[in-house]
Amino acid sequence: MSLPKDASSASDALNTSATPYALGPMLHKPAEGEQWWRRAVIYQIYPRSFKDSTGSGMGDLAGITAELPKIATLGVDAIWLSPFFPSPQKDAGYDVSDYRGVDPLFGTxxxxxxxxxxxxxxxxRIIIDIVPNHCSNEHALFQAALAAEPGSPERAMFHFADGKGEGGNTPPNNWASLFGGPGWTRVPNPDGxxxxxxxxLFDATQPDFNWRNPAVQEEFEKTLRxxxxxGAGGFRIDVAHAMFKKESMSDWGGAPDGTPRPGFPFADAPMFGQPELHQVFARWREICDQYPGDPVLCSEANVRPLIRLADWVAPGQMHQxxxxxxxxxxxxxxxxxTVIGDSLAAFDTVGAPTTWVLSNHDVSRHATRFGLDGVALDLGDGIGPRDPQPDTVLGLARARAATVFMLGLPGGAYLYQGEELGLGDHTTLADEYRQDPGFLRTNGAKTGRDGCRVPIPWVHDAPAYGFSPNGETWLPQPGDWAEFSRDVQENDPASTLNLYRRALALRGELGLGLGSLSFYANPDLPQVLAILNGETVSVLNLSDAPVPLPAGEPLLFSDANGAELAAEGLLGANAAAWLRATDG
Structure with missing residues (x-):
């Protein structure tokens, strides 16, 4: 592969440091297209935890609208809005009873x-979160199915089946729920x-649709339109990889979430990644292409390996x-x-952008995860009061560094509300307040996701830190969040909020989202990761001690004393920096 423009002079400049950095080959060329979604920064809002305008304790749409000026100062391209549809809220809105309405909890x-x-x-742009794998058991279509006879068109909208064995007392197969317990629930006949x-696949109140039924496909096309x-700017597709099940629905000896086990690779999981998915997504892409503004489709597709995930963003499929x-x-x-190189290699095969994300509503926040050395948390689980607690100072330092480095990568980036404030999870949330069905269905064996969903702080000395006008919150907040409140951080140049603002502004100015990537190999610094994106050097120090910086014009540091250390030719411990490569 050829080197990027001015790579040789950039390499010379880097080699002037005490510890030389050797430039590798270009692994990713600048994006050929300039569509907004190829380099977009998308900010996820979890409505119930963003801003409550009424005092109900639940965030709402009017609260989001009121705070749009503050979101705009971040410099994001779009907002991904988690579900706000009518719902009994058994799974925080991911149990939808009407896909074309607004739950009164959130407004009108x-x-x-x-x-x-x-x-x-x-x-x-506002990106709507669509939940096509399952709905609420209160959805009109499922209620009609319950009232109908076996074999009816109403039941064909879902996966109804007779049980096995004497009296049909054994479920149709051995599939489990990802929230714990069996994946099948029995219903009574009209005579009782x-x-x-x-x-x-999830809670018993969330029946899965039968996507092999054209009527289901037609129903969701109406919802997209x-x-x-x-005026929506696109859709995030929840659990996109699970919409189709293998037609035989045979027993499965692997893990419920498809985690590979000996003899049971993810690719064989009968409830995930079925090839018929792509016909539906092609149709959805056609629909989006009929509307102005280039609406985007982004799949939540937990598919492995990465090269297989490329099928989801091939031409005519999802955008991201x-x-x-x-x-x-x-x-x-x-x-x-490894994951950066593999991601770019996989997605480049189909000409699609890679996306990067560190936190969302389903996983422990990265300020918490990175404060737990060597601990790998399952997606969909968190940390509770009986677990080892994170080093919050270390976690925040690493989180800031990880974000700066991530935003230096080419492609799209997703941010989760509150990470720009440096928030971690509420790791000491008492069991009595927990609402995640993963916690409830496993009797607490899984901590669940409540800790990363706590309402975010706005004003340090207001009730509920300004989340609601009267101090009501649907989940309690930690008692030490005053220092993380937005008003405290607004005028502090060293705050995490202002770090995000500077990083996002520079990312746009430097064109990093549409840029290239080459690695710098540095055998003397095995805990340093460095890349060249165009003429911008991004360096991440994953060690607990300062390391020599490459030569270059300083642009951004993740740590508050980064500029002081840079004057000595050093990058701080657990820190990241952007430099403009200069001639040696």
Whole structure:
């Protein structure tokens, strides 16, 4: 591969440092297209925990609209809005009872349209979170199925099946729920006798749709058009990899989440990654392409290996897919280098951008994870009061560094509300407050995701830190969050909030999202990861001691004393920096 423009002079400059950095080959060329989604920074809002405008203790759409000016100062391109549809809220809104409405908890349809239109005035798109794998058991379609006879068109919208064995008392297969317990729930016949079972990959209140039924596909095409007509800028597709199940629905000896086991590779999991998915996504892409503004499709597809995930973003499929391999990676130099290289190689085969993400509503926040050395948390689980507690100072330092380095990578980036404040999880949340069905269905064996979903702080000395006007919160906040409140950080140049603002502004100015990538090999610094993106050097020090910096013009440091250390030719411990490569 050829070196990037001015790579030789950049390499010379780097080699002037006490410890030389050797430039490797270009692994990723600048993006050929300049569509917004190729380099987009997308900010995830979890509505119930963002801002409560009414005092209900639940965040709402009007609260989001009121704070759009503050989001705009971050410099993001779009907001991914977690579900706000009508729902009994058994799984925090991911149990949808009406895909074309707004739950009164969050406001009205007029509130949704106002939010979409106001965001557009700031140049921000609103991406709607669609949940096509399953709905609520209160959805009209499932209620009709319960009232109908076995074999009816109503039941064909879902996965209903007779049980096995005497009296049908054994579920149709051995599939389990990802929230714990069996994946099948039995329903009574109209006369009260035990009847068929229905399948639910998640909670029993979340029946899975039968995507082999064209009527299901038509139903969701109507939903996409409904929100596109309302001005949505695209869709995040929840659990996209699970929509189709293997037609035989045969027993599975592997883990419920498809985690590879000897003899049971992920690719064979009968409830994930079925090839028929791609016909549906091609149709959805056609629909999006009919609307102005280049609406985006991003799949939450937990698919391995990475090269297989490339099928999801091939031409005519999704625009983006979440990079779970990157999200899973621990604070480890070689592991990070491997997943970055593999990600770019896989997605480049189909001309698609890679996405990078460190936190979301389903995983412990990275400020918490990186404060736990060597601990690999399962996606969908967190840390509770009986677990070893993270080193919060170390975790925040590493989180800031990880974010700076991530934003220096080419491709798209996702941010989760509150990470720009340096928030970690509420790791001491008492059991009595927990609401995650993963915690409830396993009797606490799984801690669940509540800790990363706590309402975020706005004002240091206000009730609920300004989240709500009267101090009500649907989950209690930690008692030490005053220092993380947005008002405290606004005017502090060294705050995490202002670090995010500087990094995102520079990322746009330098064109890093559409840039290239080459690694710098440095055998004398095995815990340092360095890349060249265009003419910008990004360096991440994963060690607990300062290391020599490459030569270059300083642009950004993740640590507050980075500039002072740079004057001595050093990069701080657990820190990251951006430099403009200069001639030696």
């Amino acid at each position: 349809m007029d509130d949704a349209k106002t939010l979409i239109d106001t965001a557009k005035s700031f140049g921000i 006798t035990p009847g068929q079972y229905y399948f639910h 409904f929100w596109l007509d309302a 897919s979440f990079n779970f391999d990157y999200l899973r990676t621990l604070w480890d130099r070689d592991a990070l280098a």
